[in-house]
Amino acid sequence: MPLGERAGDKSESRYCGVETEFNDDMPHLLSFNIHGGFDFLVAPLIDPSYRPSLMEQDSSGSGALPFAGSDLVLSPSQWSSHVVGKISSWIDLDSEDETLRKDSEIALKQEIAWASHLSLQACLLPTPKGSSCANYAKCVNQILQNLNSMQLWLRIPLEKSDDETRNPDHMGEGHTDTWELWNSFRLICEHHSQLSVALDVQSTLPSPTSLGRWFGEPVRTAIIDTNSFLTNAQHYPCLSRSHQRLTTAFFSHSIQVVISGKPVHNPPMASLESSASSADNHTEGGWRHPLKSYLDYLAYLYQKMDPLPEQERFELGYRDYLQSPLQPLMDNLEAQTYETFEKDTAKYIQYQRAVSKALLDRVPDDKASTVITVLMVVGAGRGPLVRASLQAAEETGRRLKVYAVEKNPNAVVTLHSLVKLEGWEKLVTIVSNDMRQWDAPEEADILVSELLGSFGDNELSPECLDGAQRFLKEDGISIPSSYTSFIQPVTASKLYNDIKSHKDLVHFETSYVVKLHRIARLAPTQTVFTFIHPEHSAKNSNQRYKKIRFDIPPDTGSAMVHGFAGYFDATLYKDVHLGIEPSTATPNMFSWFPIFFPLRTPVCVTPNTPLEVHFWRCCGSTKVWYEWCVTSPSASPMHNSNGRSHWVGL
Numbered sequence: 001m002p003l004g005e006r007a008g009d010k011s012e013s014r015y016c017g018v019e020t021e022f023n024d025d026m027p028h029l030l031s032f033n034i035h036g037g038f039d040f041l042v043a044p045l046i047d048p049s050y051r052p053s054l055m056e057q058d059s060s061g062s063g064a065l066p067f068a069g070s071d072l073v074l075s076p077s078q079w080s081s082h083v084v085g086k087i088s089s090w091i092d093l094d095s096e097d098e099t100l101r102k103d104s105e106i107a108l109k110q111e112i113a114w115a116s117h118l119s120l121q122a123c124l125l126p127t128p129k130g131s132s133c134a135n136y137a138k139c140v141n142q143i144l145q146n147l148n149s150m151q152l153w154l155r156i157p158l159e160k161s162d163d164e165t166r167n168p169d170h171m172g173e174g175h176t177d178t179w180e181l182w183n184s185f186r187l188i189c190e191h192h193s194q195l196s197v198a199l200d201v202q203s204t205l206p207s208p209t210s211l212g213r214w215f216g217e218p219v220r221t222a223i224i225d226t227n228s229f230l231t232n233a234q235h236y237p238c239l240s241r242s243h244q245r246l247t248t249a250f251f252s253h254s255i256q257v258v259i260s261g262k263p264v265h266n267p268p269m270a271s272l273e274s275s276a277s278s279a280d281n282h283t284e285g286g287w288r289h290p291l292k293s294y295l296d297y298l299a300y301l302y303q304k305m306d307p308l309p310e311q312e313r314f315e316l317g318y319r320d321y322l323q324s325p326l327q328p329l330m331d332n333l334e335a336q337t338y339e340t341f342e343k344d345t346a347k348y349i350q351y352q353r354a355v356s357k358a359l360l361d362r363v364p365d366d367k368a369s370t371v372i373t374v375l376m377v378v379g380a381g382r383g384p385l386v387r388a389s390l391q392a393a394e395e396t397g398r399r400l401k402v403y404a405v406e407k408n409p410n411a412v413v414t415l416h417s418l419v420k421l422e423g424w425e426k427l428v429t430i431v432s433n434d435m436r437q438w439d440a441p442e443e444a445d446i447l448v449s450e451l452l453g454s455f456g457d458n459e460l461s462p463e464c465l466d467g468a469q470r471f472l473k474e475d476g477i478s479i480p481s482s483y484t485s486f487i488q489p490v491t492a493s494k495l496y497n498d499i500k501s502h503k504d505l506v507h508f509e510t511s512y513v514v515k516l517h518r519i520a521r522l523a524p525t526q527t528v529f530t531f532i533h534p535e536h537s538a539k540n541s542n543q544r545y546k547k548i549r550f551d552i553p554p555d556t557g558s559a560m561v562h563g564f565a566g567y568f569d570a571t572l573y574k575d576v577h578l579g580i581e582p583s584t585a586t587p588n589m590f591s592w593f594p595i596f597f598p599l600r601t602p603v604c605v606t607p608n609t610p611l612e613v614h615f616w617r618c619c620g621s622t623k624v625w626y627e628w629c630v631t632s633p634s635a636s637p638m639h640n641s642n643g644r645s646h647w648v649g650l
């Protein structure tokens with residue numbers, strides 16, 4: 001399907017559409033453009049001169065006169081696969097002129113009803129004419145209530161300018177940032193999941209920070225006018241560097257590109273192209289669509305993109321897909337979950353480095369052959385940290401005695417066979433028990449664990465390690481020695497709509513593990529909670545509270561916060577760390593996707609007012625949970641009070 005997602009498929013050029021003028025010979029229009037290399041048309045369905053109020057009443061009394069051609073001119077699959085309906089651009093539902101307003105409402109409803117009848121996948125709605133769009137949005141909202149699966153793409157010029165440089169043709173008074181226009185419209189339509197954006201790319205672009213906001217919005221298509229192209233030395237169209245970057249970002253976010261406008265470049269093939277005014281010419285040798293050089297340039301940009309690394313390709317199916325975090329304490333993990341962990345060599349390399357450094361610090365060279373270090377892997381799973389620890393001992397020439405403690409009896413079965421297979425019987429003792437209950441026969445020099453969730457402490461590592469600390473020597477080392485969680489506000493309309501589709505409170509008060517892709521990060525991350533191990537101070541409970549203030553960078557403009565992306569960073573030992581916080585993330589590590597804390601009602605933020613958010617880590621006798629709320633720029637309700645919707649079992 002031309003409008004389907006093809007992210008990651010580098011085998012051919014991306015699907016690309018063309019915006020056309022009205023043509024009552026639709027079969028001709030379609031074949032001309034499809035043969036010209038385009039995948040779909042954005043075409044008016046109705047003659048632009050049509051006005052409901054100008055239609056003569058049918059004197060025979062047989063009802064409405066036809067306002068469009070027959071649906072039979074194309075096959076149903078041609079309509080739905082190759083045509084996006086362009087709603088008449090004269091439509092102005094917020095006009096002062098009542099006749100125009102009424103005509104607009106009738107025409108909009110007729111055109112969308114006609115497009116639904118044709119089973120089109122999408123319609124392009126014209127840009128709101130003034131700064132007020134209430135009546136237009138109200139009418140679209142009514143339509144959305146009873147619409148089939150068709151998407152409505154609201155055409156929004158990509159513009160954010162200072163007052164002096166504002167383009168008055170595009171926006172009504174008072175609007176310097178077209179994101180605001182989109183935001184008013186979608187708020188009136190209550191974030192309807194079938195309302196999305198068609199960005200009209202202009203020859204000048206807003207700042208990268210301001211552009212970034214759109215990648216968390218439901219942008220389905222980007223319309224690039226031929227006037228936005230520059231001319232290269234051979235007279236071919238090309239894009240400025242910033243336009244190239246933007247177009248590449250559209251491709252990697254599965255945003256379809258549409259070329260619009262008349263050809264304004266004259267590459268050497270132009271003489272051939274100009275003969276293409278008739279559909280009869282389209283199969284003749286050498287014929288080129290008049291916009292082919294623009295299409296070729298976009299295909300070239302697409303092909304030039306770096307191929308996705310193998311891991312990213314593997315993760316494509318997880319992009320923006322909400323998953324419940326693991327409950328490794330309450331539940332027993334399955335074999336395939338362990339298998340996924342074990343493939344993540346980057347993680348085990350870091351652990352091996354940390355254990356090596358700890359062994360070298362603990363045992364001086366002259367005692368290497370005599371001192372035996374007691375190392376306990378608590379939460380050993382199927383053994384990869386046991387292996388990493390033994391490799392560290394070998395690498396450093398230190399002697400180890402290892403205890404592998406694991407509470408999942410199924411993983412213990414595999415541990416036994418691993419120890420036998422590797423001939424580690426003399427080195428490794430397997431303990432099938434919960435580390436919080438086990439009576440260790442001796443104390444450990446080093447306690448190695450990996451009980452971390454995407455938000456660090458969210459899989460209850462603090463509670464487990466508090467239990468295990470009993471059998472760590474007074475001067476013993478915990479690997480990790482600390483971990484910290486981080487959050488940042490994000491625009492994430494796709495995640496918000498997915499959560500909203502459940503129509504309940506529980507889903508809005510749950511944190512999710514998710515491979516974030518179609519999001520905009522609105523401010524740098526800030527730290528939330530830190531845990532240190534071993535924790536010798538009895539007064540330190542694992543409850544936490546943090547108030548965090550984010551300042552939205554000045555050139556961003558206003559933006560919508562749908563929730564908070566969360567990450568962690570762990571110090572394994574001294575300078576050896578492991579984590580997914582974007583600015584310091586461990587390269588090539590894939591065991592953790594970020595976490596997402598949603599907001600029940602998205603909050604609009606501006607650079608002038610700080611965004612203030614509060615996070616609590618609450619502990620009960622049987623469960624641990626988070627609560628969160630926003631207090632600036634406006635107050636949100638408390639999320640997940642008393643862990644009523646989401647918690648982690650102890």
Ligand SMILES: C[S@@+](CC[C@H](N)C(=O)[O-])C[C@H]1O[C@@H](n2cnc3c(N)ncnc32)[C@H](O)[C@@H]1O
Binds near residue numbers: 333380383385436
């Ligand atoms: C995230 S997995 C890591 C497994 C393994 N170390 C690895 O890297 O593949 C955590 C493991 O700790 C175990 N675990 C969690 N809490 C535990 C506890 N209180 N006592 C013993 N094992 C525990 C889980 O069953 C699971 O096997």
